[in-house]
Amino acid sequence: MRTIFHVDLDAFFVTVEQVLNPDLRGKPVIVGGRPEGRGVVASASYEARKFGVHAAMPLAKAKRLCPRAVFLVGNYHRYVEFSHRFMQILGDYSPSLEPGGLDEAYLDVTGCQDCGSWRTLALKIKERIRKETGMVASVGIAACKVVAKVASDAGKPDGLIEVMPGQERDFLAAMPVNKLPGVGDKTGKVLRSMGIDTIGQLADMQDGLFKSRFGDGMAWLQQHARGIDGSAVEARGEAKSISRETTFEKDTVDTAVLKATLRYFAEKLGAELRDMGRMARTVTLKLRYADFETVSRGFTAREATNLDDAIFQSAMRLLESALGKKYRPVRLIGLEVSNFSGAEMQLSLFNAEIKRLEKLDRAIDMVRDKYGFDAIQTGYTLELKRKYGDKRGKDEKLPPV
Numbered sequence: 568m569r570t571i572f573h574v575d576l577d578a579f580f581v582t583v584e585q586v587l588n589p590d591l592r593g594k595p596v597i598v599g600g601r602p603e604g605r606g607v608v609a610s611a612s613y614e615a616r617k618f619g620v621h622a623a624m625p626l627a628k629a630k631r632l633c634p635r636a637v638f639l640v641g642n643y644h645r646y647v648e649f650s651h652r653f654m655q656i657l658g659d660y661s662p663s664l665e666p667g668g669l670d671e672a673y674l675d676v677t678g679c680q681d682c683g684s685w686r687t688l689a690l691k692i693k694e695r696i697r698k699e700t701g702m703v704a705s706v707g708i709a710a711c712k713v714v715a716k717v718a719s720d721a722g723k724p725d726g727l728i729e730v731m732p733g734q735e736r737d738f739l740a741a742m743p744v745n746k747l748p749g750v751g752d753k754t755g756k757v758l759r760s761m762g763i764d765t766i767g768q769l770a771d772m773q774d775g776l777f778k779s780r781f782g783d784g785m786a787w788l789q790q791h792a793r794g795i796d797g798s799a800v801e802a803r804g805e806a807k808s809i810s811r812e813t814t815f816e817k818d819t820v821d822t823a824v825l826k827a828t829l830r831y832f833a834e835k836l837g838a839e840l841r842d843m844g845r846m847a848r849t850v851t852l853k854l855r856y857a858d859f860e861t862v863s864r865g866f867t868a869r870e871a872t873n874l875d876d877a878i879f880q881s882a883m884r885l886l887e888s889a890l891g892k893k894y895r896p897v898r899l900i901g902l903e904v905s906n907f908s909g910a911e912m913q914l915s916l917f918n919a920e921i922k923r924l925e926k927l928d929r930a931i932d933m934v935r936d937k938y939g940f941d942a943i944q945t946g947y948t949l950e951l952k953r954k955y956g957d958k959r960g961k962d963e964k965l966p967p968v
């Protein structure tokens with residue numbers, strides 16, 4: 568018998584903002600951007616949720632529902648920092664830790680000696696998180712991952728639910744079917760059209776009927792509905808790619824803006840790769856036009872790199888070939904690097920030159936670490952600053968104004 572904790576932070580982005588600025592505590596707070604923007608809610612405080620505000624809702628609608636809410640653009644770097652601290656605390660309780668995102672993780676505590684009851688251990692972890700980071704975590708305890716995850720969600724906010732072995736199916740039965748991880752909008756719709764509204768109904772459905780509709784590949788979903796999940800908690804390997812993208816406040820045909828944005832992304836991705844001690848061979852550009860047509864173009868170099876400039880040059884080539892001769896208004900632009908290898912793998916005829924550039928990039932990283940990303944501007948990012956001044960959001964995930 569295994570014992571698995573699923574730990575998920577409450578209103579994560581918002582709570583970080585509240586820790587950084589205690590004046591925001593107890594207030595309706597929404598992270599996602601300015602309400603007059605085109606973005607969506609990333610995280611809403613529980614005070615804002617009382618008004619019906621939830622994640623993925625357009626900000627304009629959130630503003631209508633909760634006009635008094637404080638709207639924040641957000642600061643992704645801070646969230647990553649708080650996430651590290653959260654994961655580090657969890658890591659003290661078991662080496663078997665599987666992050667499911669920045670603010671959630673599975674922890675297999677089976678065999679944890681001298682822990683007292685699981686409940687006591689969970690309370691201890693919650694207390695440490697609160698004391699050391701100021702954040703509030705909800706915990707679900709169960710013999711398998713899927714039930715632990717549903718339990719952490721069911722207890723929010725500040726939750727702690729332990730599902731006893733043997734009680735899994737009963738625990739899940741009355742919940743709406745979309746509370747089961749893996750049931751998204753599409754599957755939920757199909758299930759409801761078949762008269763399946765609760766997880767219990769899905770569990771009770773005849774295997775043959777389920778398979779005829781969803782195929783063998785989805786059999787796990789029905790097993791999950793029955794509270795059966797044999798999957799192990801696996802310490803996650805590192806990310807396979809990293810990316811940045813932004814939706815422009817206004818669709819743009821201005822290639823200077825597109826180039827400057829790509830330069831900014833290339834610098835961010837280069838710095839992140841150097842931090843990770845990785846290099847990437849593939850650079851992928853994503854463009855979404857005003858009519859929502861989305862194109863992706865990739866380039867895989869013979870050699871991996873972690874240099875801002877090399878990433879940027881690939882991005883520029885991709886941009887030129889994607890735009891062609893026609894000018895179409897662009898709504899969103901994104902850049903991704905993937906196909907990683909270790910930074911020690913670099914083999915190049917131009918090794919000395921690359922080393923020099925790398926040293927330069929590292930020196931820039933150091934200054935930026937100390938004084939902020941804006942401390943050093945290159946010609947390209949200056950273009951961004953010139954166009955948008957300080958009105959631009961600090962977080963590259965959010966749209967420039």
Ligand code: TTP
Pocket residue numbers: 575576577578579580581608609610611622623670671723
């Ligand atoms: P969640 O854990 O889904 O949401 P939450 O932590 O804000 O609220 P709670 O867990 O109490 O229900 O997601 C974690 C963070 O991920 C969230 O704070 C913001 C971010 N996020 C997005 O950026 N976009 C999204 O669509 C969602 C759902 C979350």
Ligand code: MG
Pocket residue numbers: 575576577578579670
């Ligand atoms: Mg959360």
